[in-house]
Each structure stands twice: as C-alpha cells, then as structure tokens.
Amino acid sequence: MKKLVFIIYMIIAIYSIGAEIEGIVNVEGMENYGVFIYIKDEMKYDISDVNGKFLLKKLEKNKEYDLVFQKDEMPDYEMKVLIKEEKQKIKINLRKAESSNKYTTKGTIISNSKEDVFLKFSNKKYGIIVKPKKVFYRELEVGHYETEIIQEGTYKKKIEFDIEAKEINDIGIHHLKQIESNSLDILLKNKINEGHIYLYKNGDLKYVKRITNSKKLIKISELEKGEYTLRLKAYKYKDYEKKIIIDGKKRIAIYLTKEKEKNKLLLKINPSGIKVKLKLFE
DSSP states (O other), X not given: XXXXXXXXXXXXXXXTSOEEEEEEEEETTSOSTTOEEEETTSSOEEEOOTTOEEEEXXXXXXXXXXXXXXXXXXXXXXXXXXXXXXXXXXXXXXXXXXOSSEEEEEEEEEOSOOSOEEEEETTTTEEEEEOTTSEEEEEEESEEEEEEEEOTTBOXXXXXXXXXXXXXXXXXXXXXXXXXSOEEEEEEOSOOSEEEEEEEETTEEEEEEEEETTOSEEEEXXXXXXXXXXXXXXXXXXXXXXXXXXXXXXXXEEOOOBOOOOOOOOOOOSSTTOOOOOOOOO
C-alpha cells in the first residue's frame, strides 16, 4: 500500500510541472493564420496556424500570465490568463478597435530575401513580424525601443527609435545586407504538425522559422561561417538541441523523440471498507 501511495504522489508531482495554454484565436474579417501571441516580460511565444490554434508550453500552474496578441495593422490585444488546469484552454475573438494607450508605428524593411522579418525589441522582451519591401503599420506603446532586425540570409541590424503620443511614428526605411553563401539543409524525419526551428550564433538568435506537416526539408541559406546552436521545438515531441559547424553547404537529418504520455488510474472499490492488495507492474 505504501508503494501505491508513493506512485500516486509521483503522478501528482509530474502533473504539477509544465502546464500549457491551448488556445484558438478568431480574427474577424481576416485570416486566422499569423497572429503573434507572446507572454509579456517572458521569452515565450507562438504563431497561430490557419485554424487559429496556438500553444504556449512550460508554464506554471496557479500562476497568472499577461498574454499579448498582434495581427498586422490591428491594435495589440492584451488579456490575463490564470493557469488552473494542466491544459488551460482559451478562445479569443479579435476585432479592429481604437487603442487609447498605443500609437501607430510605420516603417519599411528592404531586403533581397522574401522571408519574414522579425523585429526583436531587446528592452521589451518581445517583437513583431513584418513583410520585407512593404510598408508596415503596428500599434506600439509610447517609449524607447532598442531593436534587432532579424531575417534569414541577411546580417542582423540594430536600430533604436522612440514612439511618441502622436498619430503616426515613422521609423524610416532600413536596408539589410546579404550574408556570404553558407547554407544548412534540415531533413525532418518526423511528421510535425506545429513547431519552430531556432538557430543561434554566440548566443544571438540568427534564424527562426515556423514548421508544419507540409514541410519535410527546411533550407536555410546565406549564413555566416562558424558554430551554431540548432534548436527545434515541436508539439508532442521533446525539445531538440545540437551544436553544428557551418562552413559551406551542410545537411543534417533530425529524428525527434515523442514525449511520454501521462496516464491515470482510477479505482472504485465496492463494497467500501474491504482490504485490497494492489500491485502495479510496468
């Protein structure tokens, strides 16, 4: 009986670690894909799929989080979520509305690459995703922004700008320079429904890309030579991390390990009060 009690305590301990937010965001009058969802003051974020689904992992149960939703020219939407369950489910509807504490930011990123551009706000612990060669508009709070512009195949660029309480804040046009030709091909052996690939160099994020089950081969081109840390996070799989050296063309195959599913055992003894000896075997 003591062994059974110990096993039950172990199950409770496992379930108290790593809560998740499983959410669905619906954008009125626009497609649900591409909503950038992040947790304020923490480097945890996801991007909604075509059905508006997103997942935020490795959260603490019984803790309240501030979620921020960003979509194209729409004002940011913020909400508080208290994690009560191991899989906290939420559903959000976004619609265009006026924002009293945020002001329109206008800018353009010029690059030869067609990949999305990530503007990482170093002093704000989050960022926004924009399209290259197109004027973008975003709603940002008043303040000073220290920004890193990151795009596949280009050198990272640092800029600073201020958002003031005026109708439009124009941060100007910024050009990104192509990186010398070094490439990495990643062959995914698993069927991944939702995930992200991250590539770091000297601790700096150089590349990030969303992957779906439609992509088996990921091509990353125009990289700098040197040592990188490759990380891959995918739903229902253990996180993958590996050190790699990029010098010319490199190709690797990745096979992810599935996370173990947690199981529960429910016993109902009838009539109650009788002595029962229970043994559990793996």
